[in-house]
Structure formats: structure tokens, C-alpha cells
Amino acid sequence: MADLPINPLVLIGVGSSFAFSGLFYHLYQEKKKELQKLKEIPIFQPDTHLIKVLKASPHKRLQYVAVEGVVQADGEPLASQFVPRCFGVIQKIVVEEHWKYWNSLTKTWKPRTMNRKESNNSVPFNLVSPGAYITDVYVKIQNPLEASGCHLDRVYYKVRRAEEDWVNLMLQGLNGEKPVAMEESEELLQVGSTMTGFGEVVLEGGQVLRLQAPRDGRKYILVPTDYRSFMDRHERSANMWKTLTAVTGLTGASLLAKVIYGLVGNQDDRSK
DSSP: OTTOOSOHHHHHHHHHHHHHHHHHHHHHHHHHHHHHHHHTSOEEOSSHHHHHHHHTSGGGEEEEEEEEEEEEESSSOEEOSSSTTOEEEEEEEEEEEEEEEEETTTTEEEEEEEEEEEEEEEOOEEEEOTTOSOOSSEEEESOGGGSBOOOOEEEEEEEEEOOOOHHHHHHHHHHSEEEEEEEEEEEEEETTOEEEEEEEEEEETTTEEEEEOOTTSOOOEEESSOHHHHHHHHHHHHHHHHHHHHHHHHHHHHHHHHHHHHHHHHHHHHHO
């Protein structure tokens, strides 16, 4: 074993490279399957064509489709609490306090977050066809908080630093705690945003279209982007795993070739 001409670190590098290559290939295959399933989902816009398809469907229902449209409030929208003339249909407000407490063991101040308050609000809204001047045809979304995937835009963020005065300094000495800052943030799905919803579409009363959670257990998803951008993001993710598979695989193959070359070279030297 003392004459072993192979560096153990090289062997570890070979094994690690092939292990990561196998992992990345598995992730690539999973993402590829997911992408293929997404491509099989029919895509519609809120227009008369969707109504015709629904009228021709059994029970006037499409079990799982994608609908792309522009967000329009169904009634009064939610007004931003911090930004004037900013309106949305889904709102998330987070307020949390940052404190420091005295650790007597380490003789240092340690950070701590406390009194976190989060509120989520929503109102029913409609998806209308992009660029449409007449919005007689629209898809209603009654309970948007039931869906997943809806990443909101941050419209407000502020950190308010605590002011230190002699009263606070006295309290810090008594209880070993001191306020540092208060952090406030607000996120909105704004009116006029482009959204793609994945779910079940039903036709009610011959003209009212509704997007809702599917009955067959598939995911009810609302993504604040157009369909093409949504698919591009998944394709980039698949390509990333594919590239990492190739890079780590080639790295492992190169290291392995170097090891074999070294072994063959040593054998030739000994035979001479």
C-alpha cells in the first residue's frame, strides 16, 4: 500500500465527480418529466374561444388547464398601506422587531427576532385577455389564497432603527435586552399584472368562467408571470441540471483517465 502511486485525494475527486454527476442527472430527468407534463397542459386566454371549448366539454368543465390573463379586481381592490395609489388583489404585510439580549456566558449581545406579525389579505379578482379593450369575457378567481406559487412583488420595505436614550439604557441594564430595529415590508399582486393560473375551469350560467382548485388532487397554482416566461424558467432549470451533469461527468472522466495513465506509466517504468 505504501507503493500505491495514486493520490487518495484524486480518488475522492473521481468518486465525488461521478456521484454528483449521477445526482444531477437524476434531477435533470425529474425536471424533464415535469417540463413534459407542463407542455401537455392546454393553455387558454379569457376569450370566446375558451367559452366555446367549455360549452362543448362534458359538464362544461375542463379538469386541468392553464389560463393566462391580466389581473383585474372584482370590485374594490386592496390599497397599499404604505405606497399611495398602489392597488392589488393579494397583500402580505410583515412587521417584526429585532432585539439584542445579553448573554452572560459569552459576555456578548446576541440578536433575536420577536413579535413577528404577518397578515395576508386577498379579494376576488378576474383574469382578462391581455390587450382587450372590452372585458365581457373574464375568468373569476374567488379564493386566491388557496393556490400555491404566487410570489408577490415587494412594494415597500423599511427598517426603523431604535433610538437610544437614558431611559432605554437603564432598562437594558435591568433586563439585559435592548431594541435594535423594527422591520416593515409589504408585498402585493398588483392590479394590471400578468398572471397564469393552473387549475380547473368551469362555466357557470353560460357566460361566467371560474378558475378553481382541481377535484382530481392536482396542484392549484397561480404564478405572477406570462405562460412563456413560466415555461422558460423551467427550461432554464432543466438545462442547468443537464450542464452540471456534463461538467461533473467530464471532470470525473478526466481524473479517472489521469489515474489510469499514471498507473500504466508506472507499469511501463517497472517493466524496463
